[in-house]
Amino acid sequence: MSSGMTMSEKILARHSQRKEVRTGDLVECDISAAVVLEIDFSLFPWPRKVWDPDRVWLVADHAIPAPTITVANDLVRLRQFARKAGIKNLIDVGRHGISHVTLSERGAILPGEILANDDSHTAAVGALNCAGRGMGALDMLYILCIGRTWFPVGPTVRFIVDGKMPPGVYARDIIHYVAGKYGAFPNHNVEWFGSAIQEMDMSGRFTIATMCAEISADFALFECDETTLNYLKKRPQHPFEPVAPDADAKYKATYHIDVSNLEPQIALPDSVPNNIKTISEVKGIKIDQAYIGSCANSRLEDIKVAAEIVRGHEIAPWVRFIITPGSQATYLEAVEAGYVATLVRGGAVVTNSTCGACFGGSMGLIGEGETCISAGTRNFKGRMGSLNSRIFLGSPAVVAASAIKGEIADPRDI
Amino acid sequence: MIRKLEGRTWKFGDNINTDLMIPSFALAEPEEKQPKYCFSANRPGWVDLVKPGDILVAGNNFGTGSSRPGAKVLKSLGIICLLAESINGLFLRNCVNYGLPALPCPGVFSSFNEGDIASVQLEEGKVVNLNSGRVLATTALPNMLLEILAAGGIVPLLEGKGLLDKAR
Known part of the structure; x- marks a missing residue:
């Protein structure tokens, strides 16, 4: 007798027009929306005809405004392609944001849908009960031509997160804890439940879903609940149909986590899975740079936490503290709320929205022998600059506290 | 139909990430210059030793990380199979794309020492170490992916389907 399906399986079944899908299947799915980035335009030939121009979004996000002629030329091609293919959804400099971050804000993708976006952190949209995962530039080329793509159906594991979040501890600490304790989940889907998730705001859910890329997962899905619907209410939207797991859905494993006594969790340099320590084990390490940005932690709530910690303090004189909002919309909100003034007064730099420093792109690089505490997505060797630099990862609160102290610091001590 | 793949093996460990294949600083370089930086952080000098026809053997979670086309770099260095x-x-x-x-x-x-010759029958999911004679059977890739590879x-x-703009 067949058992029920997980959320990941239900979305894949719906979009492949099947009654059910099972671990080990390969399915071909239609795509609700597709994102092509400016960096792709040096990577592939153009399609003769785009399958559905209204479902395609062209986004400038990785290193903008253009820091080099190469990037400027990529942007020229992006705009040319928009005209040639008749694509109206062009997110260009000034109205921009990190691709799936700004699409989420615009209500362009919704629960139960599939977003194809060749950013490796697209699992982020799982916070909206929408299926997204890492894809490549050539995946996008195929989708631009045909409007469908293939997905292997991997096993699904679930995390049930309960307990009350202690002060100074955030969603970022939960996903770091999971990565430290359970390691990587390549080719698996991960789904998130429990009272701590139900009480978590969308910003925290986006953080966890984004960072599921660092445990090598495919899709990372959350249920659509009141919090999701309230988030969507404020945005333009089209009709949608969320998915929920069946009562008898088959999960390969279930992990229970109680956050009540969780401490801030720090990823040590070079990788995230199985490479996590608590703040008390690493605090005191001297830093040169502190960074809050990237699709993991660049939302208004993240900037607010940083501003509240920095208010009335000065950034340590030897530290560059860089904050990069995830979208220009978030930037404006942070300005209007006064957070930007607080941060700049303390000695921080608030930059325009871009992927930027997180991938060692347009600015905020670190040099030989330097150490950065980052709320960006990754800590791979050389990711943010020199191969002889170190990146520690922590929550925005840890990063802001560290910027003030000039060393990796516990936000609960400020 | 993909021919039988046979080649000398190079071994890499767990969690080899995309930034090791294309470091961030190399992204700013022209595409044809990027391969020379492959694995420069974890195995300097390897790009001068690898030869066309070689095969990579690796541990868990190979290729974790970004969308950047690490697979294309490995292919341009002459790697014929991962x-x-x-x-x-x-x-x-x-890789498939x-x-x-x-x-x-x-x-x-654990079935290969570096330098052993591997023979791979992709459609059958069969891998043989020609030095030790050890045979490994695994699940073959789905047909659709084999067709893209072919x-x-x-x-x-x-x-081939006439879907790309010939002007570019």
Whole structure:
């Protein structure tokens, strides 16, 4: 007798027009929306005809405004392609944001849908009960031509997160804890439940879903609940149909986590899975740079936490503290709320929205022998600059506290 | 139909990420210069030793990380096949799309010493160590992916269907 399906399986079944899908299947799915980035335009030939121009979004996000002629030329091609293919959804400099971050804000993708976006952190949209995962530039080329793509159906594991979040501890600490304790989940889907998730705001859910890329997962899905619907209410939207797991859905494993006594969790340099320590084990390490940005932690709530910690303090004189909002919309909100003034007064730099420093792109690089505490997505060797630099990862609160102290610091001590 | 792949093996460990294949600083360089930086952080000098026809054997979670086309770099260095305990889902897509045969094969890491000759029958999911005679059977890739690989990747596949703009 067949058992029920997980959320990941239900979305894949719906979009492949099947009654059910099972671990080990390969399915071909239609795509609700597709994102092509400016960096792709040096990577592939153009399609003769785009399958559905209204479902395609062209986004400038990785290193903008253009820091080099190469990037400027990529942007020229992006705009040319928009005209040639008749694509109206062009997110260009000034109205921009990190691709799936700004699409989420615009209500362009919704629960139960599939977003194809060749950013490796697209699992982020799982916070909206929408299926997204890492894809490549050539995946996008195929989708631009045909409007469908293939997905292997991997096993699904679930995390049930309960307990009350202690002060100074955030969603970022939960996903770091999971990565430290359970390691990587390549080719698996991960789904998130429990009272701590139900009480978590969308910003925290986006953080966890984004960072599921660092445990090598495919899709990372959350249920659509009141919090999701309230988030969507404020945005333009089209009709949608969320998915929920069946009562008898088959999960390969279930992990229970109680956050009540969780401490801030720090990823040590070079990788995230199985490479996590608590703040008390690493605090005191001297830093040169502190960074809050990237699709993991660049939302208004993240900037607010940083501003509240920095208010009335000065950034340590030897530290560059860089904050990069995830979208220009978030930037404006942070300005209007006064957070930007607080941060700049303390000695921080608030930059325009871009992927930027997180991938060692347009600015905020670190040099030989330097150490950065980052709320960006990754800590791979050389990711943010020199191969002889170190990146520690922590929550925005840890990063802001560290910027003030000039060393990796516990936000609960400020 | 993909011919039987045979080549000398290079061994890499667990969690080999995309930024090791294309470091951030190399992204700013012209595409044809990027391969020379491959694995410069974890195995300096390797790009001068690898030869066309070689095969990679790796541990768990190979290719974790970004969308950047690491698979294309490996292919341009002459690697003809990737065998690993497990392969990151995005990286496997990039391998297939750029026409680099790749096969998750539990047990492969401990079955090879570096330099052993591997023989791979992709359609059967069969890997043989020609030095030791050890035979590994794994799940073959689904047919659709084998078809993309047989075409040489996504670009030749779409070109063959007349879907790409010839002007570019």
